[in-house]
Amino acid sequence: MNRFLPKYVSRGMNQHGTERFVFRKKGLPTKYFKSALGSEDFLAEYHRFLNTEAEVVAPPITRAKPGTVNELLDRYMSVPERLGPSEVTQGKIRAILEDFREGRGEYPVAIVTFEAIDKIVAKKMVKTGTGNKTKGGIHAARKLRKELIRLFDFAVKAKMIDANPVRLSEKVKTPAGERSHGFHTWTEEEITRYRDHHRLGTRERLAMELILWTDQRRSDVVKMGKAQIKDGRLPVEQEKTGETLWLAVPGQLLEAIVAMPPKHTNPFCFLITLRGKPFTKESFGNWFKKACVAAGLPHCSAHGLRKATLRRMAELQMSNKTMKSVSGQRSDKTLAKYIEKADQTRLADSAISQLAAWERSLGDGEKSDLMVGDAS
Template structure:
């Protein structure tokens, strides 16, 4: 079994730092493996350490304390490379853009500061040859820097962090040097007003800011959250993504016959009702007794979903083509990321003359279930929702349709 790098719990770090401080520790360093090293200037116990370097394991956990073992997440766009001389170097690279070298030892404050600056230069498309500037304590840049190192930030899903970081970094480009305590509610209201023609953008903007400022309040860096209770503009389309119609399915099926990748893609989405981030992960490895079992990405892999494989999907999977690991795969049988799959599926839809998204298919699946009489509880179990509101939206719509069909008959002469 491959050895997995340890993740250090917050209590363990605090305990190690306290012990090391008593012994005169000067430098704390986190290695790429996730190991915490504490360097000191004199020889101390325990004797198991060498070269005055102490691992977190040298300070055993307290009674009943559990140390979790799991991979450590790497910050976005951070790339590790070994030179031909065997030296490890780090740099930031966004897409196919230029590489911006990071100075300092991985995990040190110098490294973190260099990473933040490199990231900003990479996103601005500029070279890192400009003189490095230190973060000014009390500035928005400084607050954002602290937030991005917090446990609250790292506990969020990668997709959530990606969206929030893009928004917060864009704000930083405009007001990074400004004192964050000078930001008032009216400033945020004005920013939301500028986004009135894009309600979704305004909503994401407020979500990102509330996360930052709520964290600042919780950590005594702010007395109040200036974004608190600010409402985003009402959406023009309250129903969100445009749902597919049954006619769209017929049109897609006519263009993509059984035995094509594109047919597998749509049937996996339609007959599971999964979001694309979950749909690209499932395969026969997740099936037992003809039931698919997975934990959803949206819930940070905490919510279980159980999905029987319906006969229509079973027939499609039998014919294929499917991948070795996952049902959904590319032309060479390799599994796809949700982003690459989204692009490929959009092209398949366009080729069929359909201008709709994968999420719209999930809406059709939910509509089918509701029209078939599924209850709120059944809808929640099927689609992985934790609240009633989304399931109720579909069941109420289905109920209105049934009531309308029954009521229209009463308009006939002699009825009732």
């Protein structure tokens, strides 16, 4: 009879006819008692079995079928550095590629054509959802095609295919009449208007000055604090790129920092919520957008303010290397997109003035030599 046995314990006989007691509970491993029923050792074994953590059963290892999109993606993503320099970027690229995998994993890589890629990218151009849940669009399509080029370049190197079909696909073009420069670049008038509305001593003003004078992304701005300042500089380890920067704190930014009431900041975080917690990058972006709307600048954003800093540096004719030392960008091509709103008139005036001054500095003999050189 088992009714007098402890819960989860049953009686049985082994193959030699010897009585055995066994512990069985769902989610826990099956155990056999070594001690005599009713003894203190039996009771100790029972409590030990009862408090054993459930065994973690490793899922069976499933290997992708050779030559398929699944195998290609698994091999490509097995080295995270192929996706990007930081965990944040790697996560974003991994999400793009996993979305591409959906419904296509079992397809042979060899049958993927440029026409198929054109259809996939075209589908990505269609926006779906609303608000913060919007998916797709021209930028998403460009990003997808870019990552697929890298993925199928790897397939070529891995000898899974002979040529990259994505490179033969159509580039993503902006529809006529819809040319976009991305986030609006703040003008000097807009910067002044924001300052006039949000005075020194407010979180809104400090947020603007932090972005304007450090030229950093919101993910890095929310981590900045007074305690980090050393020798008049703020250290920044960029979340997206992994770049480490030391940025000087100018008087305008220092003034905004000092003006803050103690209850609205703390030594380790310049910007905190009304509950005293640090902002997340998402909540900061939404909060700062509301600050822009309140100042009558609904078309402005945190990212556009970062572009304004680079515009200023471009108009002051700073070198690309100098600008990248502040922004942390690595590519001149990427930088060019940020500074395309630099004042063309001001730059052209400066260029013509420099050319005129240079010519005036030449003697008549030097001018003659130049003319002869041109004739030849």
